[in-house]
Amino acid sequence: MTETLALVSSGIDTYRQPVVYMQEDCHICRSEGFAAQTRIRIDLKDRWIIATLNVVGRGAWLAVDQAALSVSAWAALGAEIGDDAAFSHPEPPASASMIRAKAYGERLDQAGFAGIVSDTLNSRLSDLDLAAFVTACAGDRLNEAETVALTRAMKEAGQTLDWGQHTVLDKHCVGGLPGNRTTPIVVAIVAAAGYLFPKTSSRAITSPAGTADTMEVMAPVALDAAALRRVVEAEGGCLVWGGGLALSPADDHFIRVERPLDFDSTDQLVASVLSKKAAAGATHVLIDMPVGPTAKVRSAGAAEALGIRLSSVAKALGLNLALHISDGMAPVGRGIGPALEAMDVLAVLRRAPDAPVDLRARALDLAGHLLDLAPDAVVGQGRVRAQSFLDSGAAEAKFMAICAAQGGFREPGTAAQQIEIRAPHAGQLTAIDNRRIARIAKLAGAPRQKSAGVRLLVRIGDHMDKGQPLYELHAETPGELAYALAYAESQTGVLTLSEAVS
Template sequence: MSTPELHQRSNNLRVRCLDLDTLDKPIALLRKDSPVCRSEGFDAHARVRLESLHDTVIATLFQTGSELLAPDEIGLSTAAWRALQVRDGQQIHVSHPKPLESISSVRGKVYGRALRACEFGAIMRDVVHGRYDDIQLAMLLTAIAARALDDDELFGLTDAMVGVGERLDWDVPMRLDKHCVGGLPGNRTTPLIVAIVAANGLVIPKTSSRAITSPAGTADTMETLAPVSLTLGHMQRVVEREGGCVVWGGSVGLSPVDDLLIRVARVMDLDAEAQLVASVLSKKVAAGSTHLVLDLPVGATAKLRSREDAERLGERLRSTAARFDLTAEIVISDGRQPVGRGIGPALEARDLLAVFQGDPDAPRDLADRALSLAGVLLEFGGKAEPGDGVRQAARTLESGAAWQKFQAICEAQGGLREPPKASRTEVVTAAHSGCVTHFDNRRLSRVAKLAGAPGAPAAGLELHVHLGDEVRAGDPLYTIHAETAGELGYAREFAGNNGDIIQTEADR
């Protein structure tokens, strides 16, 4: 604002921080008898525009009849407080937000009208500025899911998501990247791939997500080994120095609207193909990637249930990426069982360290998946002849060069550290003898989440068997790790009521 004065004093209120954690949702609280509520006709759950001397935010309003607040006070959630940059007792201006014109475009899509690029741009600008509430976001997501986007619309959505966030610019001609569409516990190949690729002199500035519905995201796992919440400048310095990084994408502002959409889609249990494609590619385009390898695991309890689903999604990803001059290679992989042994941030980090350090007991499946994907990137970058990428990746890992590079990346990000260990464990054993024939990835992930992952970094579970293993009754199938007795109890109870999470021949 140009002056220290706010608008008409009748709509100015003194602020109080309520220390209310609403994640990224700005919330405001007013007394029912507040003069502003009466003069403006604000009802509970109204959208209000809050303006301080520093910034403006759109918040959802709730009301109270208690004396928690004075009539001339407004309480703010932590998210609103931080956005407005205020202190207790300072004044802010409260008013109605401007009419949300872009919602008419969303309504048109509900009735089957194709959206133009300019309409996607207006929608995404309104979303990122907080003008859409959760109901309106749900309306947008439903329209995208129910009225499939054509190729032009998908490009328009992706481009609009890129346009409302930061965009990285690198002074090198080739920037490599990797992404997995998810749904497979323990599939934490990214740190291995980044280290292998960077050790070969290529540039791979990797931004990763935190867990959405899983027991660990790549950023959660990496955070047990090194800091991941870097500023944009710090991230760029790490990449300039070491050729690669593994940082949390949310800290550098890439495609910020994606996190807002994912939060609502998760509650709706909605997984629209167009949203997935736009989510993945908007972050890669914003990160400045030129070449990308995409891992699409297929399995009965993975996100993609059939090879046909994976091929269709892969083609959509590849063709949309090409419109951004982004070369994408699709790898359809086995998603029938978890990867490695650990499920949960610290346990997955220990698997990574075992692979990096050449431990003879390191999970071979994790190493093999990482080598296959890194091999594609090495061939992209000209560091391996066609067909020799996996062998070059293996040489880099076995020589110790990848481990040295990973340590250097961690130091550049703030220092390598030891993953924590849980204070409580309990073993889940086989009820019958036989050959392991099936994993329910989703319910196995739920055991890890009930144990406290990813909020408790040391929590999760450690697998002792894989498909094809012979077990006897009483043999350990997996060990639950937890940091509190209560969380261990929740996980143990769920595991006990779902004895077929890991099935043997005798169970089927």
């Protein structure tokens, strides 16, 4: 007879990693030889999952005849109060040997990547397995054929959206440039021009805000595929979180592991971006690559290499792709963090007199380039058309209509805690370190705390007096503000001022 334990919900959010908690004196732990971090198969009625074991000390909150499940494990099993489940050792995942082979430098084919993706989605691989896979693929360890194979495996593991014979435009920025929140503006312009633009975005991986984080400040983004389709059919465009859809679903698992590692693999970036674009039904895709010494793409050579890989994989998938190389020397706009970036987006859409000039110009450049990609376009007229939709208010109206269709618009809020960082001496602002200013915003609480971040008060080229405010720290709690302030004050060169000449 199979031994069972009563299931209880721990209420612990482990995101997408199923976790089970058992007391150290549990008879099943002893008889099966389960120890902390053991992978365990849990069977309940006609469902089963594989979870990672965390062991609870004797006399703690869990009874010896109970097993507690994390939020994701409880939901995956469809467990209910009073259920009993069986526990056993799972079969070793077939893809573990593929990960090991890749770690030792072997080449994988699409079947190998498909196996890894399948085992990832079925929770057969632990976070250690996934970290090994992500690391084994980093540092240009995938060749072109492998990148195509991984991209196809990721795309085919989920559902795809079909928009018939329509031209479907899309864009993606490779990132690394704080405040570069052009996408909501570009979507509004392109949809106002009459094209389909079903934009799905990730939450931030290593940045203070992703497009989904910023958009969520203004409207719901966790839509399913049916709701996404309704919004696009009604308004031509949407801005939703891709993690709530089954479009290239393994990507969210890889991102979850990449986030604490704090790096992005170039080839996995290509697979991530293009698998999602293909799954969303895009026909024409524009890739924005900001280039600068503290951006994600640091040199013209790196941009060229990334562009070649993106173009070759896009061609293999049947996507029409164009590259847009942009200035990555400094942050864009004033806000760095979800709510602060949302305020900049709205200022541009509303044609406010104090709207960030650089954010407006970049959004128009990208929207114009994207409009020029359309098969029926008069090439070279895209930016003029884009500006007409923005200046007339048509883009603002379209954005508000998209927000309403997604569940309703709301104005961004402001942080309760704010403090100014002032110039230590007079001089001209010559540089802003993208990575360190982004780190300050993250230490202040962004993107988890939506109103947290940094608000820049100066731009490169400005002349500063000693004591003049350079930027503001925004946080929701005094502790987070103090944490970010301590780091900001310990750093030199976040903002570089030339010495004033007396």
